[in-house]
Amino acid sequence: MSTGNSVILTTENVSKRFGGLLALDQVTLSVKEGEIFGIIGPNGAGKTTLFNVINGVYPPTEGRVKFRGEDVTHLQPFDMSKRGLARTFQVVRPLMELTVRENVTVGACFGREHLPLEKAEKVADEVIDFVGLTARTEMLASKLNIAQKKRLEMARALAARPILLLLDEVLAGLNPQEVADMLTVVRKIRDQGITILMIEHLMHAVMNLSDRVFVLDYGAQIAEGTPQEVSNHPKVIEAYLGDPKVAQRFLEGTA
Amino acid sequence: MNIEALIASSIDGLMLGFVFGLMAMGLTLIFGVMKVINLGHGPFIVMGMFAILVMSQLGINPYLGLAIIVLLGLLTGIVVYFVAVHRVINAPELTTLLATFSVNMILIGALTIIFSTSPRGLDLELPSFRAGTITVLGTRLVAVLVAIAVTIALYTFLYRTRTGKSIRAVANNRGAAELMGINSTWILALSFGIGTLLAMISGGLLATLFSFTVLSGGGLEVKSFVIVVLGGLGNPTGALFGGIIIGLLESITTIFIPVSWVPVFEFVVFVLILLFRPTGLFGAR
Amino acid sequence: MKTLSSPFIWIILVVVGGASLLPVLTNSVSLREDMFLMLMLVILASSINIIMGYTGYVSFGHIVFFGLGGYLAFFLMKEFQVHFVLAALVGGVGASLIAFLMGIPVLRLRGAYFALATIGINEAFRAFFTNFDLFGGSVGMFFNFAVYDAYGGAKSAGQFAYYAMVVLALATIATSFIIKKSKFGLGLMAIREDQDASMVLGINPVRLKVLTYTISAFFPAVAGALFFFKNGLIEPAPAFELHRSIEALVMVMLGGFGTVTGPIVGAVVYERLRGFLITNPTLSSAHLVIAGVMLLLIVLFVTAGVIGWVRQRVPALRRYLE
Numbered sequence: 001m002s003t004g005n006s007v008i009l010t011t012e013n014v015s016k017r018f019g020g021l022l023a024l025d026q027v028t029l030s031v032k033e034g035e036i037f038g039i040i041g042p043n044g045a046g047k048t049t050l051f052n053v054i055n056g057v058y059p060p061t062e063g064r065v066k067f068r069g070e071d072v073t074h075l076q077p078f079d080m081s082k083r084g085l086a087r088t089f090q091v092v093r094p095l096m097e098l099t100v101r102e103n104v105t106v107g108a109c110f111g112r113e114h115l116p117l118e119k120a121e122k123v124a125d126e127v128i129d130f131v132g133l134t135a136r137t138e139m140l141a142s143k144l145n146i147a148q149k150k151r152l153e154m155a156r157a158l159a160a161r162p163i164l165l166l167l168d169e170v171l172a173g174l175n176p177q178e179v180a181d182m183l184t185v186v187r188k189i190r191d192q193g194i195t196i197l198m199i200e201h202l203m204h205a206v207m208n209l210s211d212r213v214f215v216l217d218y219g220a221q222i223a224e225g226t227p228q229e230v231s232n233h234p235k236v237i238e239a240y241l242g243d244p245k246v247a248q249r250f251l252e253g254t255a
Numbered sequence: 256m257n258i259e260a261l262i263a264s265s266i267d268g269l270m271l272g273f274v275f276g277l278m279a280m281g282l283t284l285i286f287g288v289m290k291v292i293n294l295g296h297g298p299f300i301v302m303g304m305f306a307i308l309v310m311s312q313l314g315i316n317p318y319l320g321l322a323i324i325v326l327l328g329l330l331t332g333i334v335v336y337f338v339a340v341h342r343v344i345n346a347p348e349l350t351t352l353l354a355t356f357s358v359n360m361i362l363i364g365a366l367t368i369i370f371s372t373s374p375r376g377l378d379l380e381l382p383s384f385r386a387g388t389i390t391v392l393g394t395r396l397v398a399v400l401v402a403i404a405v406t407i408a409l410y411t412f413l414y415r416t417r418t419g420k421s422i423r424a425v426a427n428n429r430g431a432a433e434l435m436g437i438n439s440t441w442i443l444a445l446s447f448g449i450g451t452l453l454a455m456i457s458g459g460l461l462a463t464l465f466s467f468t469v470l471s472g473g474g475l476e477v478k479s480f481v482i483v484v485l486g487g488l489g490n491p492t493g494a495l496f497g498g499i500i501i502g503l504l505e506s507i508t509t510i511f512i513p514v515s516w517v518p519v520f521e522f523v524v525f526v527l528i529l530l531f532r533p534t535g536l537f538g539a540r
Numbered sequence: 541m542k543t544l545s546s547p548f549i550w551i552i553l554v555v556v557g558g559a560s561l562l563p564v565l566t567n568s569v570s571l572r573e574d575m576f577l578m579l580m581l582v583i584l585a586s587s588i589n590i591i592m593g594y595t596g597y598v599s600f601g602h603i604v605f606f607g608l609g610g611y612l613a614f615f616l617m618k619e620f621q622v623h624f625v626l627a628a629l630v631g632g633v634g635a636s637l638i639a640f641l642m643g644i645p646v647l648r649l650r651g652a653y654f655a656l657a658t659i660g661i662n663e664a665f666r667a668f669f670t671n672f673d674l675f676g677g678s679v680g681m682f683f684n685f686a687v688y689d690a691y692g693g694a695k696s697a698g699q700f701a702y703y704a705m706v707v708l709a710l711a712t713i714a715t716s717f718i719i720k721k722s723k724f725g726l727g728l729m730a731i732r733e734d735q736d737a738s739m740v741l742g743i744n745p746v747r748l749k750v751l752t753y754t755i756s757a758f759f760p761a762v763a764g765a766l767f768f769f770k771n772g773l774i775e776p777a778p779a780f781e782l783h784r785s786i787e788a789l790v791m792v793m794l795g796g797f798g799t800v801t802g803p804i805v806g807a808v809v810y811e812r813l814r815g816f817l818i819t820n821p822t823l824s825s826a827h828l829v830i831a832g833v834m835l836l837l838i839v840l841f842v843t844a845g846v847i848g849w850v851r852q853r854v855p856a857l858r859r860y861l862e
Contacts, residue, residue, distance in 0.1 A: 087740055093734050117723045339840070347596075357833070357835035526661055533649065
């Protein structure tokens with residue numbers, strides 16, 4: 001279902017070491033323009049670390065990251081933002097003492113378009129409308145509940161008018177209704193032409209939403225392909241459930 | 256260059272350094288346990304000085320008075336903790352800095368009212384010792400011995416007693432310590448009390464060495480910051496060594512450069528360490 | 541610029557400007573002296589707010605710029621007979637330059653480390669000037685009264701210094717306001733709230749922090765130049781008096797950090813209270829204790845200060861009471 005053929009982001013043999021711990025092991029992937037690319041894997045697999053490397057929070061120990069043909073391996077996060085990369089955090093990080101509007105305006109001011117304050121505020125209002133937070137525009141970020149904070153996080157990233165959006169577990173902590181709402185928002189974002197790279201734990205969501213899925217375990221790639229291919233991959237099942245034969249027996253009810 | 260002068264200065268500086276190290280230990284302990292920079296440190300030192308003064312005026316031997324100071328320091332620290340620090344212990348740094356600074360203002364104000372700002376001194380006559388041509392003042396020697404004794408006592412407490420271990424646990428990871436059943440509030444209060452009493456003891460010792468005023472605390476507090484950063488924030492051993500280094504530095508450099516330039520040198524070193532090795536020479540804890 | 545169309549800033553400027561004209565209208569020298577000091581404190585508090593209130597970096601040793609500007613300007617006036625306005629501006633620029641150069645390494649430090657470093661810097665400069673004979677060493681420098689002749693005598697020099705201080709205060713307040721309402725100010729506040737998140741959002745923290753620090757050094761420096769010009773005498777101890785910048789911090793906390801009016805309100809209230817306490821026979825020795833208790837109560841219970849508290853309680857005013 002991808003609308004474009006060009007590759008927008010690649011990581012080439014990216015490894016990341018923290019002292020003695022190998023968090024990422026030769027990770028190679030490529031994301032096509034316009035698609036929704038899911039990243040899954042058990043806890044501690046290195047998914048957020050991968051985002052941090054792509055985003056520029058820290059450089060990889062080995063390997064390269066290329067965005068739209070440019071080698072961006074050693075750039076800082078604010079440089080990446082200028083180039084059209086936006087990102088949300090797994091544990092949301094709202095700017096507490098600022099209002100929703102001010103939060104989103106920051107995104108618009110310092111994102112890809114680097115808008116002046118007035119234009120940025122207009123963009124902010126549009127984006128706040130898009131995620132459905134208009135009623136709370138003047139509220140302090142610290143007063144929002146978790147679902148609203150997640151939407152704020154999303155709005156702030158969108159206000160930067162990114163080309164590629166990195167979503168880190170946007171669905172975590174949401175009840176089923178909130179999940180459904182968020183999924184609709186994610187689809188709307190993709191329909192606007194923004195490429196999405198998402199880390200997610202909620203299986204049915206990521207499988208339903210993604211065009212392609214990439215599976216990490218202990219920092220290394222163990223599978224890649226369409227959701228269908230990946231969910232039947234024995235290694236994936238093993239990583240999540242242990243021995244695939246046992247998993248099979250559970251499914252058949254003969255265990 | 257006079258070798259004898261050099262040796263004499265070095266010994267003097269070394270001894271003073273021990274007392275300075277003790278002075279800084281309290282500050283670094285409080286930081287290590289609760290990540291709070293106690294800007295009330297200076298006044299606590301001064302309180303120790305005046306406590307000794309009062310006691311000597313009452314006829315109590317200053318060195319015995321130190322035992323009373325231990326109790327005084329502990330109580331004062333615990334009270335200050337609950338009044339000023341506990342409520343904001345988890346707040347951003349600025350809040351605790353200003354809270355402890357307000358304690359500083361209150362204490363200095365109170366001490367000024369009681370004692371006024373005129374200089375004071377203890378009249379302490381102790382025999383001096385001679386080794387060859389080098390004279391060691393008795394007061395200095397006793398001060399060093401007391402400082403060493405207190406340090407040993409502190410380490411025994413921290414490493415051999417259950418409470419001490421609890422303190423180290425809370426310093427390491429407060430949340431985990433609480434999960435293991437340690438009452439972190441009392442431990443924090445106790446730590447603050449210990450930090451305070453260390454400052455007070457050092458004040459008492461300094462009173463036996465130099466004359467002082469209510470305002471002496473300011474310079475000593477800044478010196479404590481320098482020592483603490485030098486030794487590594489939160490590292491008591493580092494503070495002791497940092498104190499010794501500063502003591503030696505101050506004594507020896509006066510031979511080579513004019514006395515008044517020493518502070519410039521000290522503060523430049525201080526800023527440089529903060530910039531390039533913020534964990535101090537011995538590593539922060 | 542949309543910023544300037546907000547009526548709020550004009551109200552503040554008119555109020556401050558109007559109050560400053562009182563001594564001139566009533567021809568009261570003692571009132572003028574009071575206002576001179578008050579304006580100086582407003583400038584000091586506002587400039588600390590620019591670095592602290594907006595970025596969250598606590599500059600304990602901020603008074604160092606007061607001393608640096610003072611010394612630089614004094615030297616120019618004494619040795620080269622430079623006009624006091626020009627000397628003051630040069631002092632301001634000089635101090636800003638030093639802030640810029642120092643800021644680059646020092647602003648990489650966080651929280652308490654930064655606060656300690658600023659103390660160390662102030663003390664280092666103080667010790668340096670105490671030894672530096674070119675600038676008078678521990679004795680400092682003083683004016684031959686002939687210097688004031690160029691301004692029509694000591695009395696009128698005092699008047700000119702006052703006018704200059706008024707202009708400086710208005711400029712400081714205006715700058716504080718412009719920063720707050722600008723995109724630059726928004727970036728600063730993002731840094732204050734969450735520096736790492738702000739980096740991901742596209743803000744370059746180092747660049748913004750250093751620029752802010754540089755700006756925040758200019759105003760106290762010029763104030764120092766004016767103060768010591770009027771004084772006719774400059775010495776290391778009062779030029780780099782650490783207590784002053786800590787008091788300015790108290791004023792900012794009292795009035796409300798991160799706001800434009802907060803430092804003004806804080807400075808006025810604090811100074812009035814201090815003046816009252818010191819002249820009151822029974823309470824004068826207790827002024828430090830009372831100030832300390834006040835600060836403690838604010839820090840423990842009303843962190844946002846007077847203005848901040850009002851803004852929280854009356855949300856409608858939030859847009860208007862900056």
